[in-house]
Amino acid sequence: MAKNRSKLIIFTVILLAFAVLSYIIGSRAPKEYPDFLSNSPAPMGTKAIFTYLEDELGSVDRWDHSPDLLDKSDESKLLVMVEPYFIPESEETTGYREFMEAGNTILLFKTVPGGMFDIKISGSEPAGADENTVTLRDPQGEERNAYLPAPVRIEPADKDEVLISDEAGPVAIQRPVGDGSLIVATAPDWMTNRAILEEDHLPLILTLINTVNPDTILFDEYIHGGGNASTFATLYPQWFLIFIVQGAILLILWLWHQGKRFGPIETAREEYVRFSDERIRALAAWYRRGKRYSDSLNIQADYVKLLMQEKWGIAYSREWTESTEGLARKWTSVSEKEITNFVKGLTDILQRDKMSKQEYLSWSKKIDRLRKEVEENEARTNILTRKI
Incomplete structure (x- = not known):
């Protein structure tokens, strides 16, 4: 020990x-951070632009809940979405649309925005494409240099306003949605810590933000799996x-x-099988399934008659109606009238070929009561004999 x-x-x-x-x-x-998180200081994080806007505007926060919970009031909010990890489902897209229709704006940075908010694109993202420096024109017509990771351009609709473009086509557009708007740009890398101060990325980002001049800016972390984070x-x-x-x-x-046991305690079969007759249980189940109530009740009554002969000396060959006097002498806990009614009712029910389940259960309890009386009476008699 x-x-x-x-x-x-x-x-x-x-x-x-x-x-x-x-x-x-x-x-x-x-610590390792996923890409494009607003609290990530890693090269591919966006903490730098978040901190900059927080210092300049003050009213900057993160949003990591379902879009259904966004405040739909007209307060000129700007929700920034940087390279979502997944395309929102229809219910979530409805929440974003209601947010914009109430007078707010969503600024979406996504390399290939096709498939979100009915945006159509031209070109495709080549596998392993390197960043390329291009010359862009902002809304004031000034030329800006920036990196674009893929030759993807946006196909503007009739009501769309082109904000940033080059010779290949629009890079950023603004689309009216109800009382608000949707701004889409194909350059999420501009927002990263490693690239925000390179070329003219910061002026281009501020140009897109100042297009709506928001009172409050929210960085959407729900699209990065923030809503699925473990609370624990x-x-x-x-x-x-x-x-x-x-x-x-x-x-x-x-x-x-310490020897503690887990799970249910399983008693060895040999410890309990001698105290129960499995054949009787199987036979009883067969009688129940076949609704052979009359046969079962006759067997119970016959067994009690055997006990009465053995314990009380009432002959087994006698009919129940002939055993009334003997029962009245031995069954002292029941009145003679009750015994007479019991014998008469039992005789009638045993002569019937069919009976209902309710009748069977009722008479089975009555016969079982008599059986217990016979056995207990014998036990009391043995105790008194020992004392004498």
Whole structure:
């Protein structure tokens, strides 16, 4: 026993040391961020533009809930969507449209925006395409240099206004939607930390934002999976989660060491089969399925008559109507009138070939009551005999 305890203590110490080392090594490793997140300082994050706008405007925040929960009031909000990880479903698209129709604006940066908000494009994104520097024209007609990762251009509709374009076609357009608008640009890389200060990316971004002059700017993180984040992982730090997991493992090992059992207790068949006759159970189930209530009731009554002959001395060969006097002498807990009614009713029900389930259950309980009376009366008689 002492050896087992010492082994358990050593194992616990090793496990705790492993947990501490795992946490220290994991905390020193650089944190990895998905691309285009507004809280990501990585080269492909957008924390730089978020911080810049927060310092300049003050009213900048992140949105990580379903678009159905967006405030539809007319407050001139701007929702910035940078390279969504997925195309919103129809219900979500409806929420975005209602947001714009109420007088707000969505600024969508997506390399290939086709498929979102009925935007049509020309050209395609070649596999492994490198960034190319092009000369663009802004709404004031000034030339700007910028990187474009793919030769994708937007096909403007009749009511669309071209904001930024080059010789190949529009790079950014503005489309009216109800009282608001939709701005689409094919250059999400302009927003990243690594590229925002290169070329004329920042002036082009500010040009698109100042087109609507918003009071509030929201960076949509729902399109980056922010709405699916685990609440448990968000509320508790990593070291606490590791501690909980290691504690659970130690608890299981301790219970295992103490010999605790998990799951249902299964009694060995040989321990209970001698106390029950499986053939009787199978036969009873067969009678129930076949609705052979009359046969079953006759068997019960016949068994009780055997007990009455053995315990009370009432002959088995007698009919129930002939056993009334003997029952009245022995069945002292019931009145003579009740015994007479019982014998008469039992005789009638046993002579019937068919009966309902309710009748069967009722008379089965009455016969079982008599059986218990015979057995208990015999037990009381034996106790009195021993005392004498």
